[in-house]
Amino acid sequence: MRYKLVWTFATIAVALGLLVPAITIAEEAGTTQAETVQSDAMQLAMGARAWSRECSRCHNLRPPSELSDEEWEVSVTHMRVRANIPGDEADAIIAFLKASNN
Numbered sequence: 001m002r003y004k005l006v007w008t009f010a011t012i013a014v015a016l017g018l019l020v021p022a023i024t025i026a027e028e029a030g031t032t033q034a035e036t037v038q039s040d041a042m043q044l045a046m047g048a049r050a051w052s053r054e055c056s057r058c059h060n061l062r063p064p065s066e067l068s069d070e071e072w073e074v075s076v077t078h079m080r081v082r083a084n085i086p087g088d089e090a091d092a093i094i095a096f097l098k099a100s101n102n
């Protein structure tokens with residue numbers, strides 16, 4: 001009887017031991033994904049704002065659909081140097097243009 005009780009507890013302990021790390025890993029994966037989605041959305045929002053502010057300073061805004069992903073990378077890199085746009089803003093602008101051109 002006593003042996004059985006100990007065995008039951010041992011089984012539960014082992015099961016929990018396996019379960020807890022599995023839950024923790026799942027939770028961590030969930031959080032990371034949510035955070036990635038959130039930071040992507042924030043970068044796109046920052047890119048959209050910086051694009052309308054920075055890229056209209058010297059000429060009309062060209063619609064995102066006008067150029068391909070590769071062309072926007074070249075073009076914004078060119079404009080970043082010309083207009084002295086901070087690197088993280090330029091990256092956000094590129095992300096926004098790539099997400100909006102298809």
Ligand code: HEC
Pocket residue numbers: 051054055056057058059062074075076078079080082083085093
């Ligand atoms: C400081 C002024 C200035 C700012 C700010 C600026 N541009 Fe330009 N842009 C120019 C000039 C001048 C040209 C003419 C081509 C050149 O630079 O040789 C040009 C040309 C372009 C062209 C034509 C193709 C090319 O690469 O030459 C594109 C596309 C373009 N700009 C997009 C942008 C985008 C997107 C932004 C925002 C990230 C931006 N521009 C910000 C001055 C600016």
